[in-house]
Amino acid sequence: MSETVTIVVKEALDPTPAQVVILQRYADASRCSFNYALGLKRGAQQTWSQGRDRLVAQGQTPAEAARNAPKVRIPGQFDIQKIFLAKRDEPLPGPLLPGQEPRLLYPWWKGVNAIVCQQAFRDADAAFANWKSSARRKGGPVGFPRFKRRGRCRDSFRMFSIRLVEEDLRHVRIGGERGGQPAFTVRLHRPARRLARLLAEGGETKSVTVAREGHRWFVAFNVRVPAGPPPRPTRRQRGAGTVGVDLGVKVFAATSDPLLINGTGLQLFENPRLLDNARRQLRKWQRRMARRHVRGLRADEQSSGWKEARDQVARLHALVAARRSSTQHLLTKRIVTQYEHVALEDLRVKNMTASARGTAQSPGRNVKAKAGLNRAILDVGFGEIRRQIEYKALLYGTTVTVVDPAYTSQTCNRCGHVDAKSRRTRDLFTCTRCGHATHADIGAAINIKARAQHSHPAQERPEGTTDVP
Template sequence: MIGPVRAGQPWPRYRYRWWDGVNAMVCQQAFRDADTAWSNWLSRSREGLGYPRPKQRGRCRDSFRMPGVGLVPENLRHIRIGGERRPGGQKAFRVRLHRPAYRLARLLQRGGEVQMVTISRSGPRWFAAFNVRLPATPAAVATRAQRERGTVGVDLGVEVISATSRPIQLQKVATQLVANPRHLANARRALAKWERRKARRWVKGRPAREQSRGWHEAKDHMAKPHAQIAAHRADTQHHLTKALATQFARAVIEDLQVKNMSKSAKGTLEEPGSMVRQKAGLNRALLDVSFGEIRRQLTYKTAWYGSTLSAVNPAYTSQTCHRCGHVDRKSRRTRSVFQCTACGAEVHADIGAAHNIAARDERTATPGG
């Protein structure tokens, strides 16, 4: 409730009563983030940066950032939020962790310093992500085993997440084709059930925070499988990207424009699109695989483990024979079978595309290639 400021009464505590339950550093960091967003938008420091959008309660991810969070060293099972607890000062809390923070403790022993922490909720659980600044270390160098294996071409797709030009060790199995677990598709039936219940319990005209208890119950039931899907997808991506970054000296991928690939096909009223539902399903599968996230992980993991990452033009990689170089779209007989119409070579279509990706990088790296 907002009212006039009384003499002797602190301004924020009187005007905003919810302030008493929030650590001051949370609000200060939120103001700094808002100032950064406005400054970036006004200066146009990044291309495509839009107008700042405020968070809306109930329709955004619950999270906050703050400095001054430390690990309690005696048992590694607690973090201290808000600095040291002192009477009459800022609020400080000790929060118990689900498991000991051994990794964070090792970083602090190496001279790391906690700069910021982001506390967020994913489904029914809360997570703390620490931003730790480490002293400068020498750049990583590829190992002998990585140099011996050389370059690997990676073709990302929907039927299989990745096809590689050389076998990779994944879960102690050597393979060139990594199957797509289809995490979202397997959970869609359960999600659709609670989505229908959530839609039936929505009262038109009310904001989300004023909806019924049944609507919030359905919303909480949907949050848990969504969090599980995100965790399983991240697990698959991290296993793949680490294998590529640690087992080879160079990884080559296609320079895919995911935003253009996942555009809607519905068109306009004057020119309606065709096969809209089929394209929507393809877009859903593309975003479930997350090509952009795989490339982002490869970018920083290759720097960690001494390897390098390269991106090549994806044009005609799946229509070119990796043996004779003949380009013909008819050579790809089915989704997985590629049989060259010129030399008759037969190979899995995605593996052939991975060979073309690696060969295209070698031609680009060679002077005059």
């Protein structure tokens, strides 16, 4: 069996108001199905926990109690499907008012493709498995899965019966349910030429996700295509060699060597501060949401004014996210396509953005300033930039090295002297030993490059060598 790779193609939808209602109903069914499955899993887990706690109360250690507790089967996707099929037609319990018709206990599955519910059950399985195995896997701990709240979670659903209409490449057909919602066709915002090209080259659509971001709906195709030969760096990349990248808050990114953008070599990229620029409008609409909110009412029972403010807040957040993503993609693609070797800092973003609030007994200091710094770091997206560089490097034959970030901004890139006093201001670095002066961020990027070259000397090319075509 030949190797394959999965490529995600995301396209914006242009649905009619009637189609938006259908898409929202599908998303609500997916959310309710996930909550239903998680509720069954949580009940079984609590039954096991109660048995373990009884053994602990009898004098056993927690480890012994966990081993000796009565076994409880956690229902999986297929178990949940059987339980749901047996109970989905049950009426809502309780007496009926005069003239009131009986209602279903689970009305959200009516008229929705069954695959939407099945995929939500599978998502609950994955979330529960991630929590169970988080202690044995690489990375930080994963918390227990939480129920999805309407209006707070991401509206999305996943199906297999969604295909591109290849006659005009401007529509997708979403499959329906027998006896329920019939299949319908939704217009795309632009022709899906890239998706059509991948399918023509032998790609196979494995799954399709439809999701709402702000006020717009998007469709993402997971296309599995045959893997070609590993890409090799171009002559231009091999000639450029290694580049060090230093990420920051005031300066979005600094590189040890110039990046060619629109015919100009740049090393410093100012932070666009997208979230700060939108905070004035965000505060206005968030305050309107707070004023118009009626305590005790569900989101669908709130006033139209509250829903208007909610939609505006979602629209602004989606706009900020889209602009941030565009900036990140522009920078990361230029880096991996212009250099053969990219050096990054191994930043612990989770630790860097930890709250300084403290506790009531031991409150933190400079909490407001630290909160602003955390917000700025997350607005830049250090982790997302690294993720994009690492996956794009595989597409362009680029090597990525991650180095220790300690003292990169306090080390002289000429003599190697380490002194915090050398950084006179936020931008100016003047070595206290040799007097070398440079921009602090560019000096840090040069140090990152040097550390990567020291740990991977094979990336250095001897002087005087030429490229063989």
